[in-house]
Amino acid sequence: MEEESKYTEDNIRSLDWKEHIRLRPGMYIGKLGDGSSADDGIYILAKEVMDNCIDEFVMxxxxxIEIKLKDGLVSVRDYGRGIPLGKVVDVVSKMNTGGKYDSKAFKKSVGLNGVGTKAVNALSSHFMVYAVRDGEKKGATFSRGELVEETKVEKTDERNGTYVEFLPDEKVFKKYAYKIPYLEKMIWNYCYLNRGLAIHFNGNKYQSKNGLQDLLENNMDGDPLYPIIHLEGDDIEVAFTHGKTYGEDYYSFVNGQHTTQGGTHQSAFREAVAKVIKDFYGKNYESSDIRQSIVAAISVKVMEPVFESQTKTKLGSLEIEPGGKTMRTFVNDFLKVKLDNFLHKNPQVADILEKKIKQSEKERKELSGIRKLARDRAKKASLHNKKLRDCRIHLTDLKKDRREETTLFITEGDSASGSITKSRDVNTQAVFSLRGKPLNSYGLTKKVVYENEEFNLIQAALDIEDDMDNLRYNKIVIATDADVDGMHIRMLLLTFFLQFFPDLVKRNHVYVLQTPLFRVRNKKVTKYCYSEEERRDAISKLGKNAEITRFKGLGEISPDEFKNFIGEDIRLEPVLLTKKASIEETLSFYMGKNTPTRQEFIMDNLRVEKDLEDEIKADIEETIEKAS
Known part of the structure; x- marks a missing residue:
C-alpha cells in the first residue's frame, strides 16, 4: 500500500509530440472509426492535408490540386508556393510551427494552429512530403512521426508546390477502408466554396462555377419549388429554396470548413431567414412553417474562428471578428437587404414561397390534433414499452465523451433483439424490436407517423419529431436477416426514413449491420467470414478439417458470439444516396405499385438458394483440394 502511494519525480513524464498524438488521437482528429462514417479519422487526415492546399489557393x-487514392495510400499535390525548403521537416513534425499565427498571411484560413499535418504524420505508418520552390526540391520521409530520411536540396523542373502522401497506420485505424463517396463529397465542397479551383481525383476533374447554387442543385432531392435564391456579400454567401421533402436541410461552412454540426452561423441563418420573410409578407407566420422543406447553404468567413472541437465541425464564435458584429446581427443585416430586395424584384418566386408556407401551416394544423393523441399514447406506452431497450448515454449528452458512439439497433423479432440486448454495451447501444413487417409508407402523408404505433414509437425513441437537433443516437443501425424477408424489412424502414426524415440518411446517420455468413473454426482458432472470399481464405488458413457453419439468421447467433459483431470489430455499411436518382424516383421504383420494370430487375438479379448452396459446396471442395 505504501509503494502505491509514493508520488515522486519518477511519476511525471513528458510525452513528445508524436507520442501524445498517438496516445490521444481523439484530441486531434475526433473519433477513429474504420471509414464507414464520413467523420471517421481517416477522412480527417485527408482533410487536414487538403486544408493546407486550399489555404494556398485562397491566398x-x-x-x-491533384489527389490520388490507391490501396489506402493517399497523395495530394498542390501548385502553391511550396513549403519554404528549410522548414519542410519542421512544418510536419514540430508542434506550434506553421504559417497561420500571422493573421496577415492567413487572415481567414481553414486550419488553425499548424497541428493538422503533424497529426497526419504521427498517425501514418508511411508519410512523405516534398516541396518545390523556384527550381529547387527538398523532401522527407517519416514513419509514425519518426524521421526516416531527409533529402538534400536538389535541382528540379517541377512546378512550385507541395506534395504529401500518407498511409494511415493500421495499428491505430483497424481494418479501415476509404469510401469514395465520402471523399468525393469533401472534394465537391472544396470546389463549391472555391470557385476557380480545379481538383483532380483519381483522374476525374471537379470544379464549380456557381458555388453554393451548384451545391444545392447537385444535392437536392428532386426539383426545387422555385429557382434557387443565391445571394452573396462580403464574407457571406447564401443559397436556398424549398423542396418537396419533410424537414430542414442545411449545409453550413466557415472559412471553407464544412461545419456538419452547424453552429452560431447556421442558427443565425435559420432565425434570420424566418424573420425577413415574415417582415416581407407582413404576416406573423410560424417560423417552423416558413422553414418546413427548406434546403439551404450558408458560408461565412470569420476572423479567428472559435470551434467547439479540433475537428472544427461546429462553430462557437459569437462574433464575425473580435470586437465586431455578432453573428446574428451580421447574418440578419445581410438577409434584410439582399433577400428582401430579391423577393420584391421576383414576385413570382415570392408568390410560390407564400403558397408553400400556407400549405405547411395547413398540414401542421391538420396534424396537431392527432399529434396530441399520439403523444399521450406514446407517454403511456413508454412506461411499459418493451420495444426499446435504451442505453445510458445519448447523442444529446454534450458533456459525455462517448456520445458519438451512441447506436440504436432496429431488429426484427424477439430472438435477434434478445441476442443483441444480452451482448450490447448498455452505455452506448440501444435496441428497438420490431413486431413483424412495418407498414409500407410510400406515398403516405406524415399523418401515418402518428397513426401507426410502431412508426410513432421509433420517432419517439429517436426524438426527431420537431427537428434533428434532438436526435438521441448518432447511428441508427438496421439489423435484419440477410434473407428475402430481412431485405424487405430493410427496404420498408428505409422507405419510412427517406419519406419522412430524409436528413437522417443525408447526414449519414443510417447504417445496415453486416453479420457474418460463415463461421470457420478448428480447435484453436475461430474466424467469422462476411464474404465468400473471406470464407475461402479462412479454410486455406485453418486447414481442410475446419468446421464450417453457415449462419442463416440473426436469431441463430448466440449472445456470446454476437458481442464479436457489435463490439469494436462491428462492420457497418452506410446508407448512401447517389445522384443518379432522387428519393422519389428510388422509392417509386422499389416500393411503388408493382411494375414490369421492377419484375424484370428482380428476375435478372435473383439468386436461387439451391444454386448458392451448390456454388458454396464447389468452392469448399476446391479450397480443400488446393490446401491439401
Whole structure:
C-alpha cells in the first residue's frame, strides 16, 4: 500500500509530440472509426492535408490540386508556393510551427494552429512530403512521426508546390477502408466554396462555377419549388429554396470548413431567414412553417474562428471578428437587404414561397390534433414499452465523451433483439424490436407517423419529431436477416426514413449491420467470414478439417458470439444516396405499385438458394483440394 502511494519525480513524464498524438488521437482528429462514417479519422487526415492546399489557393497561389487514392495510400499535390525548403521537416513534425499565427498571411484560413499535418504524420505508418520552390526540391520521409530520411536540396523542373502522401497506420485505424463517396463529397465542397479551383481525383476533374447554387442543385432531392435564391456579400454567401421533402436541410461552412454540426452561423441563418420573410409578407407566420422543406447553404468567413472541437465541425464564435458584429446581427443585416430586395424584384418566386408556407401551416394544423393523441399514447406506452431497450448515454449528452458512439439497433423479432440486448454495451447501444413487417409508407402523408404505433414509437425513441437537433443516437443501425424477408424489412424502414426524415440518411446517420455468413473454426482458432472470399481464405488458413457453419439468421447467433459483431470489430455499411436518382424516383421504383420494370430487375438479379448452396459446396471442395 505504501509503494502505491509514493508520488515522486519518477511519476511525471513528458510525452513528445508524436507520442501524445498517438496516445490521444481523439484530441486531434475526433473519433477513429474504420471509414464507414464520413467523420471517421481517416477522412480527417485527408482533410487536414487538403486544408493546407486550399489555404494556398485562397491566398492566390495555385488553381489546381491533384489527389490520388490507391490501396489506402493517399497523395495530394498542390501548385502553391511550396513549403519554404528549410522548414519542410519542421512544418510536419514540430508542434506550434506553421504559417497561420500571422493573421496577415492567413487572415481567414481553414486550419488553425499548424497541428493538422503533424497529426497526419504521427498517425501514418508511411508519410512523405516534398516541396518545390523556384527550381529547387527538398523532401522527407517519416514513419509514425519518426524521421526516416531527409533529402538534400536538389535541382528540379517541377512546378512550385507541395506534395504529401500518407498511409494511415493500421495499428491505430483497424481494418479501415476509404469510401469514395465520402471523399468525393469533401472534394465537391472544396470546389463549391472555391470557385476557380480545379481538383483532380483519381483522374476525374471537379470544379464549380456557381458555388453554393451548384451545391444545392447537385444535392437536392428532386426539383426545387422555385429557382434557387443565391445571394452573396462580403464574407457571406447564401443559397436556398424549398423542396418537396419533410424537414430542414442545411449545409453550413466557415472559412471553407464544412461545419456538419452547424453552429452560431447556421442558427443565425435559420432565425434570420424566418424573420425577413415574415417582415416581407407582413404576416406573423410560424417560423417552423416558413422553414418546413427548406434546403439551404450558408458560408461565412470569420476572423479567428472559435470551434467547439479540433475537428472544427461546429462553430462557437459569437462574433464575425473580435470586437465586431455578432453573428446574428451580421447574418440578419445581410438577409434584410439582399433577400428582401430579391423577393420584391421576383414576385413570382415570392408568390410560390407564400403558397408553400400556407400549405405547411395547413398540414401542421391538420396534424396537431392527432399529434396530441399520439403523444399521450406514446407517454403511456413508454412506461411499459418493451420495444426499446435504451442505453445510458445519448447523442444529446454534450458533456459525455462517448456520445458519438451512441447506436440504436432496429431488429426484427424477439430472438435477434434478445441476442443483441444480452451482448450490447448498455452505455452506448440501444435496441428497438420490431413486431413483424412495418407498414409500407410510400406515398403516405406524415399523418401515418402518428397513426401507426410502431412508426410513432421509433420517432419517439429517436426524438426527431420537431427537428434533428434532438436526435438521441448518432447511428441508427438496421439489423435484419440477410434473407428475402430481412431485405424487405430493410427496404420498408428505409422507405419510412427517406419519406419522412430524409436528413437522417443525408447526414449519414443510417447504417445496415453486416453479420457474418460463415463461421470457420478448428480447435484453436475461430474466424467469422462476411464474404465468400473471406470464407475461402479462412479454410486455406485453418486447414481442410475446419468446421464450417453457415449462419442463416440473426436469431441463430448466440449472445456470446454476437458481442464479436457489435463490439469494436462491428462492420457497418452506410446508407448512401447517389445522384443518379432522387428519393422519389428510388422509392417509386422499389416500393411503388408493382411494375414490369421492377419484375424484370428482380428476375435478372435473383439468386436461387439451391444454386448458392451448390456454388458454396464447389468452392469448399476446391479450397480443400488446393490446401491439401
Amino acid at each position: 492566390g497561389n495555385g488553381k489546381k
